[in-house]
Amino acid sequence: MIEVNNVTRIHHRGDTEVQALRGLSCEIAEGSFTFIVGPSGSGKSTLLYLLGALDEPTSGEIRVRGRVLSEMEPAERDEYRRTEVGFIFQSFNLMKTMDAVENVLMPFLPRGITSELRERARTLLKQVGLEHRLDHTPNQLSGGEQQRVAIARALLKDPQIVLADEPTGELDSQTGAEIFGYLRKLHREQQATVVVVTHDQRYIEDGDRVLRVRDGKIDTHAENPVNTV
Numbered sequence: 651m652i653e654v655n656n657v658t659r660i661h662h663r664g665d666t667e668v669q670a671l672r673g674l675s676c677e678i679a680e681g682s683f684t685f686i687v688g689p690s691g692s693g694k695s696t697l698l699y700l701l702g703a704l705d706e707p708t709s710g711e712i713r714v715r716g717r718v719l720s721e722m723e724p725a726e727r728d729e730y731r732r733t734e735v736g737f738i739f740q741s742f743n744l745m746k747t748m749d750a751v752e753n754v755l756m757p758f759l760p761r762g763i764t765s766e767l768r769e770r771a772r773t774l775l776k777q778v779g780l781e782h783r784l785d786h787t788p789n790q791l792s793g794g795e796q797q798r799v800a801i802a803r804a805l806l807k808d809p810q811i812v813l814a815d816e817p818t819g820e821l822d823s824q825t826g827a828e829i830f831g832y833l834r835k836l837h838r839e840q841q842a843t844v845v846v847v848t849h850d851q852r853y854i855e856d857g858d859r860v861l862r863v864r865d866g867k868i869d870t871h872a873e874n875p876v877n878t879v
């Protein structure tokens with residue numbers, strides 16, 4: 651269970667303050683497939699960064715399985731980011747100088763790469779349809795292929811939580827549907843909690859949860875602010 655309690659995040663830009671989140675509270679059930687939707691600038695990416703402990707709230711707290719993220723020791727937080735969370739962020743770029751296999755292995759570099767792990771990375775890349783692109787670097791891959799490398803990287807961790815920020819952003823609808831196919835598989839087969847920010851509501855299915863964000867808060871005026879269908 652992820653609990654977000656009255657979280658604010660204020661960015662300072664020169665003399666101006668930008669309130670990206672203004673007291674947002676929500677719960678994300680373990681094993682759920684949750685969508686975060688809302689207008690541009692409403693705070694969706696900010697919320698996702700906080701859930702991944704890539705950023706800290708200005709006030710309020712986020713609990714993941716009982717642990718308050720901002721109270722974790724730095725080493726524990728690193729471990730959380732590295733092993734528990736799979737990130738599929740467009741701004742969380744692949745390393746330009748590394749090929750697809752090395753990019754998938756990247757989170758494991760600090761602990762050393764075994765030949766077994768390397769083999770699993772290759773298998774995962776094959777599963778996302780990149781068997782012919784294993785030694786290509788990101789600039790030799792299309793946007794959809796890069797996104798699939800990021801997915802294979804998230805899969806290799808066997809993460810409990812997958813955070814995806816507009817994973818189908820610039821992709822055509824067929825590639826977009828494939829990307830969601832992989833996310834669904836991860837959710838189904840590894841019981842991961844999947845949280846996806848998207849503008850594309852076509853991918854929402856029965857049983858998914860939908861959190862609607864507006865002006866840095868959960869939109870309680872929406873018809874279904876929290877859809878639990």
Ligand SMILES: Nc1ncnc2c1ncn2[C@@H]1O[C@H](COP(=O)(O)OP(=O)(O)OP(=O)(O)O)[C@@H](O)[C@H]1O
Pocket residue numbers: 661662663668669670688689690691692693694695696697
């Ligand atoms: N580092 C930053 N410094 C200053 N302001 C920021 C920063 N990051 C985000 N913001 C502001 O916070 C608000 C929320 O941004 P956020 O990226 O979370 O929106 P979003 O809902 O993801 O939008 P989009 O759908 O366009 O991606 C915006 O007004 C944005 O300009």
Ligand SMILES: [Mg+2]
Pocket residue numbers: 694695696815
């Ligand atoms: Mg965003």
